[in-house]
Amino acid sequence: MKAITNVSGVDGTGKALRNTTILIKDGRFTSIEETASIPNGYEVIDATGKYFTPGLIDVHTHLGVHEEGIGKEGHDFNETSAAVTPQVRAIDGINPKDQGFADARRAGVTTVQVMPGSANVIGGEMCVLKTTGTIADEMVIRNPSGLKAATGENPKRFHGDKGRMPTTRMGVAAILREQLIAAQTYMEEHRTGKTARNLGLEHIGKVLNKEIPLRVHAHRADDIVTVLRLKREFDIDLTIEHCTEGHQIAPFIAKHDISVSVGPTMTPRSKIELADKGWNTLLALADASVPFSITTDHPVIAIEHLMTSAILAVKYGLPEEEALKAITLHAAKHLGVDDRVGSAEVGKDADFVLWDGNPFDLRNKVLQTYINGELV
Known part of the structure; x- marks a missing residue:
C-alpha cells in the first residue's frame, strides 16, 4: 500500500494534477484526490518537484x-x-x-x-x-x-x-x-x-x-x-x-x-x-x-x-x-x-512514471517507473 503525495502532472485523460494525493492498494489506484487522508500502514512517497504521468x-x-x-x-x-x-x-x-x-x-x-x-x-x-x-x-x-x-x-x-x-x-x-x-x-x-x-x-x-x-x-x-x-x-x-x-x-x-x-x-x-x-x-x-x-x-x-x-x-x-x-x-x-x-483513474492498474520535469522537454528524464504499484 502506497500514498504518493504532492503529485503534479497529468492523469492521461486530459486532466492536470496539482498537489494531489494518490493512494494505491493491491496494485491499483484507489483514490486520486487533492485533499486525502492517508490511512495507517501506507508507505508515503513524496513527489514534490517531480512530474507524474501514466505509464x-x-x-x-x-x-x-x-x-x-x-x-x-x-x-x-x-x-x-x-x-x-x-x-x-x-x-x-x-x-x-x-x-x-x-x-x-x-x-x-x-x-x-x-x-x-x-x-x-x-x-x-x-x-x-x-x-x-x-x-x-x-x-x-x-x-x-x-x-x-x-x-x-x-x-x-x-x-x-x-x-x-x-x-x-x-x-x-x-x-x-x-x-x-x-x-x-x-x-x-x-x-x-x-x-x-x-x-x-x-x-x-x-x-x-x-x-x-x-x-x-x-x-x-x-x-x-x-x-x-x-x-x-x-x-x-x-x-x-x-x-x-x-x-x-x-x-x-x-x-x-x-x-x-x-x-x-x-x-x-x-x-x-x-x-x-x-x-x-x-x-x-x-x-x-x-x-x-x-x-x-x-x-x-x-x-x-x-x-x-x-x-x-x-x-x-x-x-x-x-x-x-x-x-x-x-x-x-x-x-x-x-x-x-492508459490513465491514472480509480480502479485501474497503478502504472505510472515520475519524471524530473515535463517529459515533453527532451532534457527531462524518467526518475522512477511503477508497474502495478511497484517500483520497477
Whole structure:
C-alpha cells in the first residue's frame, strides 16, 4: 500500500494534477484526490518537484521475439516457412530477458503489444503485456490481442522472391480473402462435427467472430484502401498498423470506425512505401477524427524513443495533450485494455512514471517507473 503525495502532472485523460494525493492498494489506484487522508500502514512517497504521468504504452513492438544484440538466434518474429501462418503465437517466442524490456522500463514504458513481423500475409497472434516479469504468462494482460496480417512490399519480397504466392498486391489480397473464406467454411463445418480441428483457421475464426481484430501492416494509401475493402466485405474489426500514407486519405479512413497505429516515423525512408513518410500524418488523422497511437515498432526504433517520437510530433504541430494520449489512453483503447491501463483513474492498474520535469522537454528524464504499484 502506497500514498504518493504532492503529485503534479497529468492523469492521461486530459486532466492536470496539482498537489494531489494518490493512494494505491493491491496494485491499483484507489483514490486520486487533492485533499486525502492517508490511512495507517501506507508507505508515503513524496513527489514534490517531480512530474507524474501514466505509464507509457507502445502498441506495436517485437519485444522479446526480436531480441537485441544477439543476431539470428534472437529472431523469432517471422515464421517465413509459408506465406500464411495464423497458427503461430507471439507469446510462444517471447523472451522476457530481452534487454528491450529493461530499456522500456527505464523509459517509462509499462505496457506493450508484442506481435509477429510483417513477412507473411497472415503472421499469427499477438499479445499485450506489462514490461516487467520473468514469465511471459504472468506479464500478459490480453492474449490474444489481435491477428497479424501484412500487405505491400514485405510479403511480396519474402515469398515472391522464393517463387511462391504472393508476387503482387493482388496476390496478397487474394490470399487474405481465401483464408477468411476458408475460416468461415471451417467454423460452420466444425460446429457440425464435419471436420477436424485446424489451429490456423481457429485463429482466423476469432477475427470473424469479432473476438479479436485483424491488425494489418499497411503503409501505402492503396494498401490501406484494400484493407478497408476487406473490412467491409467480411464485416470484421481491424486496425491499420503504420498507416504511413494515411494523411492522403484520412477522411476515407474516418468512415470506417477504426483506429490506427502510426510509425515508426523516426526511421529513414528505407523503401518505396515510406517515400511520403512524415509527422503530418498524425495531424491529418487528428483533423479527420481518426483515433491514432504512436509506435516505435521496436526494435526498428528503440523503445526508449517512444517519448521522443511524441515530442517530435508536438514539434511538428500535434497538441501536447493529443501526443500524450497517443502513447497512453488512446494506445490502451487501440489495444482493448483501457479498462486497466492508459490513465491514472480509480480502479485501474497503478502504472505510472515520475519524471524530473515535463517529459515533453527532451532534457527531462524518467526518475522512477511503477508497474502495478511497484517500483520497477
